[in-house]
Amino acid sequence: MNKQEYWNRVYERKEEVSALLRSYWHHYSHMGTWQFWIVAAMLVLPLVVLYFTLDRKRILEVLFYGYTVHLLWTYVDMTLELNNYFVHTYMLAPFLPFGLSVTASLLPVSFLLLYQYCLNHNKNFYLYSVLLSGLFAYGFAVVSSSVGILQVRKGMNYFHLFLIDLAVAYCSYWLTKVVMAMKNNKDGPRSHFIIIKKLNFNKYRIYDKAKS
Template structure:
């Protein structure tokens, strides 16, 4: 197969996959299914909690941390899904990526609130992030698997998701600290 034929074949398979995902959603994940309502709750409840719990005096910093977590987790989740290590069986809508409610909302929001708590109360984020990663990696993912929301493939298991959660939270912390360092030193340099 030459380059153009390969490209056409890839596009054809993507189109077929899109049709199958759409058919799956309409058959098993639509508004009449419990999966739709679970996904909707996973989307809305964390955002409501965030609205009331967010420290508005540090909103930009905390949101930067959350956005960083979101971007990293979306990319990790896309990779795991594309390589068929992890499959979010039911999505909120057929036009949203698989796992949108988890990797775009639940994980980032809970991690944001953890970051905010640790920094406001002088707690060790590294320790609490391990606890958070365990709750999400073993607790939430176990429950999701039992409810049929996710399936793990190719020897992927909850321990790996636990380690990924730790890595994502630590990297998000380090990038936020870098952001704050640059922000702080830019203000000092500008005042001289």
């Protein structure tokens, strides 16, 4: 089979899968099911909470952190679903990412608000992230699996989800620290490397201004 024949087979399989998903959604995940409204609530309610609790004084920093969590978890979720390790069995629409409610709203908003809390109250972000990651992995994921909204397959377990949550939270945190250090640098691009070297990732605070 040549390259084009491979792609023709891929296109055919994609059309078949798309048709199956549309049929499944119309039978089991449409607006008349309670699962649909649970998924919709996971998308809408965190955003409503965010609107009323977001610290406007730090809006760009906090939202940058939340956006990074969303971006990283979206890539992770797509990879896991593509390889059948992680399956969202109910979705808002068959043409949208299946885990949209979780990766675009519930997880980012939760970690974003945790980041904001630690920032404003000088708390240990690393420790609190462990607690929130455990809550999602051993609380939310377990409940979701028990009611059939989520399936963890092919040897993957809740501890793996805990590690992924933690890795995403920490990577987003470090990236935000670097970006904020660059933002507050008044000496221009040449001193960015110096500022990054001065970053203390063991500090509870999100960033330290460079000393003049």
